[in-house]
Amino acid sequence: METCKNTKFTSINQVRYGCALGAFHSVSAIPGAMPIAHCGPGCVDKQYMSLSFYNGFQGGGYSGGAVIPSSNLQENDVVFGGAKRLQELIEASLKILKADLFVVLNGCIGELVGDDTGAVVDSFQKQGIPIVNAETGGFKGNNFIGHEIVVKAIIEQFVDKYAQPHEQKQKGLINVWSELPFQNTFWRGDLAELKRVLEGAGFAVNILFGNTANGVEEWKSIPKAQFNLVVSPWLGLSIAQYLEEKYDQPYLHIPVLPIGADQTADFLHKVVDFAGIDKQKVDQFIVAEEKKYYYYLEHFTDFYAEYWWGLPSSYAVVGDSAYNLAINKFLVKQLGLIPAIQIITDNPPEKYRQAIIEEYKNLDTDVSTDVTFLEDGYEINTILEKVNYGHRPPIIFGTTWERDTSKKLGGSIVEVGFPASYEVVLDRTYIGYRGALSLLEKIFTTVISKSA
Amino acid sequence: MQKKINLDISEVQPREQRLGTIIAWDGDIKELHRQSNFSGRAAGCGSGDGCRLCELQGPFSQGSVCSEQMVECQAGNVRDAVLIQHSPIGCGAGQVPYNSIYRNGLSMRGHKVENIRIINTNLTEEDMVFGASDKLRSAIDAAWLRYKPKAIFIATSCATGIIGEDIESIAREKQEELGVPVIPMACEGFRSKHWSTGFDATQHGILRQIVRKNPHKQEDLVNVINLWGSDVFTPMLANLNLKVNYVIDLASVDDLARMSEAAATVGFCYTLSSYLATALEQHFGVPEVKAPMPYGFSGTDAWLRELARVTHREELAEKYIASEHSRVRPRIKKLKEKLRGVKGYVATGSAYSHGLIQVLRELNVEVNGSLVFHHDPVYDSGDDREDSLGHLLKNYGNVENFHVSNRQQYQLYAFSQKVHPDFMLIRHNGLAPLASRLGIPAAPLGDEHIAIGYQGIINLGETILDILARKKFHNSIKTHVKLPYTDWWLKQKDAYILAR
Numbered sequence: 001m002e003t004c005k006n007t008k009f010t011s012i013n014q015v016r017y018g019c020a021l022g023a024f025h026s027v028s029a030i031p032g033a034m035p036i037a038h039c040g041p042g043c044v045d046k047q048y049m050s051l052s053f054y055n056g057f058q059g060g061g062y063s064g065g066a067v068i069p070s071s072n073l074q075e076n077d078v079v080f081g082g083a084k085r086l087q088e089l090i091e092a093s094l095k096i097l098k099a100d101l102f103v104v105l106n107g108c109i110g111e112l113v114g115d116d117t118g119a120v121v122d123s124f125q126k127q128g129i130p131i132v133n134a135e136t137g138g139f140k141g142n143n144f145i146g147h148e149i150v151v152k153a154i155i156e157q158f159v160d161k162y163a164q165p166h167e168q169k170q171k172g173l174i175n176v177w178s179e180l181p182f183q184n185t186f187w188r189g190d191l192a193e194l195k196r197v198l199e200g201a202g203f204a205v206n207i208l209f210g211n212t213a214n215g216v217e218e219w220k221s222i223p224k225a226q227f228n229l230v231v232s233p234w235l236g237l238s239i240a241q242y243l244e245e246k247y248d249q250p251y252l253h254i255p256v257l258p259i260g261a262d263q264t265a266d267f268l269h270k271v272v273d274f275a276g277i278d279k280q281k282v283d284q285f286i287v288a289e290e291k292k293y294y295y296y297l298e299h300f301t302d303f304y305a306e307y308w309w310g311l312p313s314s315y316a317v318v319g320d321s322a323y324n325l326a327i328n329k330f331l332v333k334q335l336g337l338i339p340a341i342q343i344i345t346d347n348p349p350e351k352y353r354q355a356i357i358e359e360y361k362n363l364d365t366d367v368s369t370d371v372t373f374l375e376d377g378y379e380i381n382t383i384l385e386k387v388n389y390g391h392r393p394p395i396i397f398g399t400t401w402e403r404d405t406s407k408k409l410g411g412s413i414v415e416v417g418f419p420a421s422y423e424v425v426l427d428r429t430y431i432g433y434r435g436a437l438s439l440l441e442k443i444f445t446t447v448i449s450k451s452a
Numbered sequence: 453m454q455k456k457i458n459l460d461i462s463e464v465q466p467r468e469q470r471l472g473t474i475i476a477w478d479g480d481i482k483e484l485h486r487q488s489n490f491s492g493r494a495a496g497c498g499s500g501d502g503c504r505l506c507e508l509q510g511p512f513s514q515g516s517v518c519s520e521q522m523v524e525c526q527a528g529n530v531r532d533a534v535l536i537q538h539s540p541i542g543c544g545a546g547q548v549p550y551n552s553i554y555r556n557g558l559s560m561r562g563h564k565v566e567n568i569r570i571i572n573t574n575l576t577e578e579d580m581v582f583g584a585s586d587k588l589r590s591a592i593d594a595a596w597l598r599y600k601p602k603a604i605f606i607a608t609s610c611a612t613g614i615i616g617e618d619i620e621s622i623a624r625e626k627q628e629e630l631g632v633p634v635i636p637m638a639c640e641g642f643r644s645k646h647w648s649t650g651f652d653a654t655q656h657g658i659l660r661q662i663v664r665k666n667p668h669k670q671e672d673l674v675n676v677i678n679l680w681g682s683d684v685f686t687p688m689l690a691n692l693n694l695k696v697n698y699v700i701d702l703a704s705v706d707d708l709a710r711m712s713e714a715a716a717t718v719g720f721c722y723t724l725s726s727y728l729a730t731a732l733e734q735h736f737g738v739p740e741v742k743a744p745m746p747y748g749f750s751g752t753d754a755w756l757r758e759l760a761r762v763t764h765r766e767e768l769a770e771k772y773i774a775s776e777h778s779r780v781r782p783r784i785k786k787l788k789e790k791l792r793g794v795k796g797y798v799a800t801g802s803a804y805s806h807g808l809i810q811v812l813r814e815l816n817v818e819v820n821g822s823l824v825f826h827h828d829p830v831y832d833s834g835d836d837r838e839d840s841l842g843h844l845l846k847n848y849g850n851v852e853n854f855h856v857s858n859r860q861q862y863q864l865y866a867f868s869q870k871v872h873p874d875f876m877l878i879r880h881n882g883l884a885p886l887a888s889r890l891g892i893p894a895a896p897l898g899d900e901h902i903a904i905g906y907q908g909i910i911n912l913g914e915t916i917l918d919i920l921a922r923k924k925f926h927n928s929i930k931t932h933v934k935l936p937y938t939d940w941w942l943k944q945k946d947a948y949i950l951a952r
Contacts, residue, residue: 019542042518066882
């Protein structure tokens with residue numbers, strides 16, 4: 001199958017990401033940070049209701065959802081410009097809302113009519129107010145791109161100004177750049193697990209997003225870190241490169257989010273080797289974790305080896321590159337399942353695609369598969385319907401959009417990505433040691449619960 | 453006389469221009485009703501202060517809702533049509549919530565469950581510079597090739613509005629080529645201050661391009677303008693030997709076309725039905741049932757009687773009314789005992805709130821506070837039998853704390869501190885999360901039909917008992933979370949202080 005398919009239609013049916021403005025979720029994901037949206041009246045609601053409500057019902061929390069200030073631009077603002085409206089909105093936000101950092105996100109209207117939000121924000125910065133401006137017009141790209149724009153804006157306009165002394169880097173301190181908050185339905189549990197295993201291996205971790213992050217104080221220590229760790233096929237790479245230049249920090253890129261004991265051990269060894277820290281701690285940690293992990297797997301064996309009616313082998317994964325690749329690795333290497341078709345939907349920039357394809361060629365020493373890049377849900381589901389899955393219907397790891405197809409094929413649907421509208425997700429993780437066990441529970445509960 | 457709805461123009465006239473809609477106001481129902489001047493306004497109240505309805509405007513606002521979302525939730529929910537969003541991908545995010553709602557709606561009404569059919573043209577920076585008419589054409593082709601729809605709707609966006617895309621002529625060209633209605637709807641978010649204009653935009657397009665001209669009248673068919681709600685009207689209207697034609701959500705294109713064949717049109721909420729019902733009467737001769745909305749005994753009685761009068765079924769209606777009264781009275785009596793002294797608060801769309809307050813008061817629930825997302829001082833028909841606020845005031849008395857607040861969570865705090873409700877009825881997202889953090893349970897009313905008619909009084913009463921029990925959860929949340937609002941704001945008694 002050809003990779004990066006040029007389809008006839010550029011339109012998108014069944015969206016699988018938000019727009020650049022949707023990256024206000026990355027702001028809400030920093031404890032104590034508050035987005036301010038300069039956009040039309042429906043933009044915030046749309047991004048919120050899709051990315052954090054009907055996607056695992058994650059919720060808005062302290063600074064998300066209907067809390068977010070928005071200029072709700074009107075015809076007058078389009079005709080005469082909305083900069084003044086933004087000015088008064090920021091002033092009022094500072095009176096009404098408590099936050100350690102405000103991030104203004106400019107949307108389609110502001111960018112198209114040429115509102116100089118940078119100048120407006122600058123006037124507040126000059127008064128010493130912790131506020132940042134990010135140009136995130138929705139037509140600039142999806143929320144992955146928006147995330148990188150927002151993160152760089154925060155570093156440039158906030159972190160840089162208030163940074164802790166960083167001439168001397170702190171050995172063993174890492175900045176982690178991994179999943180996209182809220183877009184990835186399980187990001188909260190995943191980042192917590194990522195932090196846990198890295199700490200277990202002896203590191204101090206700036207996880208930066210989520211409830212295990214230490215808010216803007218943690219962001220101020222970004223320049224002090226020994227290095228940046230990018231755990232995803234492509235998201236965050238440009239941030240790491242930016243930081244390399246800015247703060248002379250090296251970075252380590254590990255494309256595969258680790259799921260399960262082998263992957264996680266392998267991952268931790270790579271990070272420890274790169275950092276050059278003592279290996280004893282990581283080895284002890286791995287031994288302790290594996291003891292727990294294999295206790296459960298040992299008991300799971302009875303089910304996996306002799307469940308009376310057999311279990312499906314063939315599977316498809318439809319989703320963002322990070323989870324897609326990670327789940328593929330786990331299913332092949334840990335469970336010995338058989339990949340049927342893999343579709344990546346987050347529109348990775350062209351320059352990263354070849355490297356991603358290579359990863360699928362090496363899922364394991366004896367397993368290789370193709371991967372397709374597609375964003376249009378109609379085409380995705382048409383392809384899924386045509387694949388030969390062998391004698392037994394497949395497990396589809398996908399989104400709510402794949403429910404109908406899965407039903408048609410008689411298969412099982414495990415919603416692992418945006419939108420997951422029929423999942424309620426709190427701190428569930430699918431990565432690391434703990435997440436692997438949750439994923440096993442989810443997969444096989446789904447499979448056997450539909451059997452009778 | 454109220455001006456006739458103009459179906460010759462391609463773009464719907466926004467609500468604020470047609471009806472004088474406002475989105476921020478503070479006072480009580482008595483005063484709002486006086487200032488709204490329903491009949492005077494309908495009569496055209498001339499120039500000067502006759503129609504003045506002062507609106508507050510402040511510097512602070514939180515994310516609200518846009519007209520395009522309402523187009524998605526209506527045009528996007530027509531079963532054998534396709535909606536195209538001509539916009540950057542961000543507007544497409546709406547496909548996700550509306551898919552979930554559509555799927556659950558289909559299931560609730562016994563249709564086959566399937567994904568919503570909305571296609572986004574995915575405009576990028578380049579398109580902003582060079583225009584994107586070919587992308588729109590291509591999306592229409594995709595819609596046609598994939599689904600062979602009976603109609604194709606096109607929603608505009610803020611971005612296409614600003615760059616000046618000529619959507620109308622492409623729609624015309626494609627309609628000719630494909631032979632099915634291709635319907636442009638002007639619903640740019642910035643175009644109207646209130647999103648309910650999006651309802652009107654969809655209805656305008658359907659009226660212009662789908663509703664059948666020269667219809668064969670069916671004397672037992674009634675258009676029911678609703679959303680996804682459960683099927684309460686079919687059994688109710690069966691007692692009058694009437695058949696239901698649900699529009700617009702979950703309808704087929706043919707259901708929309710045959711609206712002109714009906715003997716009458718009814719709604720459950722004038723905010724939603726005003727434009728369509730009035731235009732069907734003015735342009736297609738389908739009488740609109742002009743009556744109080746079907747909430748509580750007095751509203752439902754009057755609504756049924758007017759429907760019966762219009763469709764000549766008075767005797768059947770009286771029989772039904774009498775039997776329903778005696779059926780529900782005993783259960784309602786018990787509910788009233790349980791709910792005595794309980795304080796409720798209503799935060800919903802405009803006319804819907806008027807209806808719900810009626811039901812609450814029938815149930816002995818104390819209501820002295822409500823917020824509505826907007827206020828229409830008059831509806832399109834201009835007929836004062838539709839004066840829902842007046843009906844509430846006259847039959848159920850004043851509501852002292854009545855606010856127009858366009859889904860502004862920060863204001864709800866001050867409102868709630870004034871009246872300290874035990875529970876809230878809330879439609880639309882965004883407010884219940886704050887209520888919860890204040891220890892107040894809320895019923896979401898996703899099924900908008902829950903409170904309708906005689907059975908609706910029971911349903912609502914039982915729903916309230918359910919959610920009151922959940923107070924345990926909300927109280928525990930209250931003690932463990934911090935609000936994002938400053939102490940200064942939390943001290944304010946006047947939610948509009950920055951707007952004065």
